[in-house]
């Protein structure tokens with residue numbers, strides 16, 4: 079593609095802007111790309127790109143998956159560009175490509191790992207052909223931003239280039255059917271003891287066959303629409319899995335992954351099903367990039383789920399666990415609530431949802447709370463629930479609707495003083511569930527809880 083004067087003005091302006099922003103110690107991961115796209119709308123198509131591009135998209139897990147892929151590649155001395163510290167929309171991707179190129183718009187980088195927001199597909203894929211496009215899963219998310227899974231999967235199908243090989247969650251019937259003409263590789267987890275025949279969740283995003291509208295029959299349900307299903311009337315069904323977890327042992331934290339009849343053992347770094355899916359996604363991508371089992375396992379052992387998403391500490395015999403519970407995202411919240419109820423021992427839960435935070439650009443409404451399984455918190459093992467923060471009264475209504483006795487709930491607007499109500503009798507674990515926008519607040523709450531435990 080001929081580059082032209084607009085391209086060079088955009089490139090040089092963005093490069094200069096990056097230098098200035100860095101001198102001013104400002105974030106330079108968004109505006110240079112935004113500027114370049116303003117000056118030259120088809121900039122992404124014109125700039126040189128690495129030969130191999132892995133794009134990662136999906137409702138949940140894309141940041142964790144990207145972080146892990148990048149850390150393991152780095153550990154194995156791969157050189158690549160990524161948008162780890164940048165934004166995952168067109169301006170962020172553009173900034174990453176600019177940083178990977180010289181003043182003539184040429185690059186000597188061979189590999190790019192890019193996290194891409196699903197909704198940015200129409201602005202990115204017409205100009206950039208991923209070698210692999212990974213889709214972790216597709217669920218209902220913030221209504222305001224994402225509408226519905228049908229809308230999102232349609233955007234993906236319309237915009238993914240025909241040459242791209244897809245790496246898809248085969249246990250997700252929505253994800254596994256995007257861009258049906260493209261070459262695809264499925265990953266998945268075989269039936270687990272904990273899988274049921276009925277869906278326990280409020281939300282399920284695919285109920286009828288997209289081909290003939292007959293109600294789907296589930297062979298088993300893991301959570302929401304994750305599981306294995308078939309249409310009783312036509313040939314629509316869950317796909318055959320290429321990278322299949324055939325065994326999962328949470329006692330020694332190992333999985334057996336089968337590909338092409340070869341079984342390999344891998345380490346797990348989390349016992350949470352969401353993170354196990356993330357790990358399986360990462361292994362599948364790395365195998366496709368040519369890494370072997372030893373390389374992956376060696377680096378996997380050094381991995382940790384990022385501290386802002388999960389942390390645990392034991393103080394005077396009581397465990398304090400912080401866990402991200404992303405507001406406006408009913409599936410992510412429900413998975414966390416499920417993890418909490420299944421966690422062994424007596425628990426107290428501190429719930430700090432903050433989707434009204436200005437960084438969340440103002441929440442839509444509380445509809446998402448009614449797609450979220452607050453009912454999972456109605457469990458004997460949970461003896462106290464403290465709710466605080468902007469959503470505390472909405473939480474109160476929702477918890478009462480879930481049938482939770484008001485004696486168990488304490489509620490207050492201020493997060494720090496709310497902790498005064500924490501009762502530590504018989505408690506083995508305190509869960510602090512927080513939003514994406516309340517990381518500092520979470521730290522303050524955690525410190526206060528730990529002091530209370532020390533003085534207990």
Ligand SMILES: [Zn+2]
Nearest residue numbers: 287290309312
């Ligand atoms: Zn059908």
